[in-house]
Amino acid sequence: MKRFAIVVSVVAAVVIGFAAAQALNLAEVREYAPQHDPAVAAAVVRVERAQETQQRVERDPFALRLDRLAARHEVEAAAAAHAKAESDSRRAVTDAYLAVIEAELAADVAALAEQMSSITLEATRLRFQHGAVTQHDVDSTQHAYQSAFLAGRNAEEDLNGARRRLEALVPGLPIDGPFQAVADLPEVPDLDDLLSAAREGDTVVAAKRQLEIATIDLEAKNPQLDAALTIEASRAWLAEAQAGVTRAEDAAVAAVQRNHDVAVRALAALGMAREGLGLRLERLSVQRARHESGLISNLDLMNEEVAVRRAELDVARAVRAYLLAVEALGGL
Structure with missing residues (x-):
């Protein structure tokens, strides 16, 4: 009960801290989420029960060697399940957090595009009144605006959905406040390690x-007391268990190699996205100077601003893909 009170106090302090700052960052939500994940709580219960069972078996003078071994194995398996539950929780909240940042940028892009379409529509209508364009031009511009308007509403719905998804993983935190972008990205873990x-x-x-x-089972067999078929079955079990270890090692190594390749490719894609953003920012700077000199229109400048926001969205998507790839390698 004392330990539970301490945990509640810590969680309450974290919530108060979040409320005061009204901002979230990835490291904080990754620490917070497992404390509210039912799967993690269930895993903790399993660990506690396994430990209690092991203690009871160890005190039992009639317990067999296999009984003690099974109890120890259950403790180890429960601990591994608990670690996996925490890892799954952190991965889920990482994905949800980055999805919100991505959705915010997508909503910004959609809002700018809608604003541009609205301005273009008004300008086209004015030009139509002066006979400079046809009704077909007005209808086409109207259709483009309606599409941009619908895209804007969809982007807002996507953003709200992303926030609700994050809220379910971190109940009590201010999911409507600002979200800090991930500034320092981890390196791809060393493949040999x-x-x-x-x-x-x-x-x-x-x-x-x-x-x-299986080894203990075969060692316990006595040719003088046990049937030959029973001993042969134990040997077959041992051989299958040995093959199972080899298969497990091969599968684990193959999975790591695949995930490492994914992370390397994601890092390369992130580099390209950042390079694209840099080029867009340079072009925006040039276009602003041209706009101040009266060489391009307001819409031309807005178009460049939209392109920059889209490039920022590309970077956010690349960051999300890279961090999830590193997460799969246990690198976060």
Whole structure:
């Protein structure tokens, strides 16, 4: 009960801090989300029950070696499940947080495009009144505005949906406030380190538990007391368990290699998106100077501003893809 009170106090303090700042950042929501994830809470209960069972088995003078081993394995499996639940929670909230940032930028782009379409429509109507354009031109511009208007409403709905999704993962936090962009991105983890860790990962460890049980089972067989078929079955079980460890190691290594390749490609895509944004910003600077000199119209300048916002959206999407790729490697 004391531990629960401490946890509640810590969570309350975090909520108060968020309310005062009215801003969210990725590191804070990643720390906060697992505390409110039912899957994590269920995993904690499983760990506690497994530990209680292990203690009871260890105190039982009649418990067999396999009973003690099974109890220890359940504690290890429960701990691994708890770690995975926390990891899944952090990954989900990372995706949701970055989706909000992405949706905000998309809504900005849609709003600017709608504003441009509105201005263009009004200008076209004025030109039509003076006989400079045809009714077909007005109708086409009207259709373009309606499309931009609809895109704007859809973007707003997408943003609201993204916020609601994040809110479900971090209840109590100000999801309508500003969201800090991720400034410092992690590097792609070293492949050799990842491969070494993969060979000791959860799936491999689980396979090794089966191998340990199969080994003990065969060691317990007595040719003088047990039937030949029973002993042969134990040997077959042991051989299958050994093969299972090999399969688990191979699968873990292959998964890491695939995920590492995805992260490397995502980093390259991010670099290209940033380069594109840089070029757009340079062009915007030039176009602003031309606008001040009267060489281009307001709409021309707005068009460049929309292009910059779209480039920023491309960067946000690339950041999201890269961070999720690194997350899959355990690099966040």
